[in-house]
Amino acid sequence: MRIATLIGTVCGVGYLKPAPGTWGSLAALPLAYGLHQLGGFLLLAAATLISVGAGVWAAEVMTRGKEDLDPSEFVMDEVAGQFTALWAISYPAWAHDIDITALWPGWIAAFVLFRLFDVWKPGPVGWADRQKGATGVMMDDLIAGIMAAIGVGLLAFLSHRVLGF
Numbered sequence: 001m002r003i004a005t006l007i008g009t010v011c012g013v014g015y016l017k018p019a020p021g022t023w024g025s026l027a028a029l030p031l032a033y034g035l036h037q038l039g040g041f042l043l044l045a046a047a048t049l050i051s052v053g054a055g056v057w058a059a060e061v062m063t064r065g066k067e068d069l070d071p072s073e074f075v076m077d078e079v080a081g082q083f084t085a086l087w088a089i090s091y092p093a094w095a096h097d098i099d100i101t102a103l104w105p106g107w108i109a110a111f112v113l114f115r116l117f118d119v120w121k122p123g124p125v126g127w128a129d130r131q132k133g134a135t136g137v138m139m140d141d142l143i144a145g146i147m148a149a150i151g152v153g154l155l156a157f158l159s160h161r162v163l164g165f
Helices: 002-008 020-063 076-095 100-120 123-129 133-162
Strands: none
Touching (some): 020 076, 076 133, 100 123
């Protein structure tokens, strides 16, 4: 249980108040930066997949026998979702040999869009949030991350191709 709690709360970040999900998303930003710097998009993608697997396991252990299947201190789902949202800047930076810090508007957009979709829970995010069990706990944030990544891509297209910035 102790290791599962450490993973699920992302080393205690989930205990920060208010809004532990926002703190979890914020914690993901320097982690993603470090992963990208160490191994580019491929390492960030691998870390995302590992965080999903570890998150499902930790959620199962942390919620076993409890009524609350998605406790507020569990923020590994936010980390995995935020990592997914950041794929929209990590991949282009890696593929085109761009310093990822040069894509700073994308960092802001990925964070804001992910938090917006995670809190608002539109369409498929809301559907996933209503699913029971550890997979459902992780799935809504992954879908929010995918939607945020698409949003970042659309904003980049609008900015660079349409507006010419």
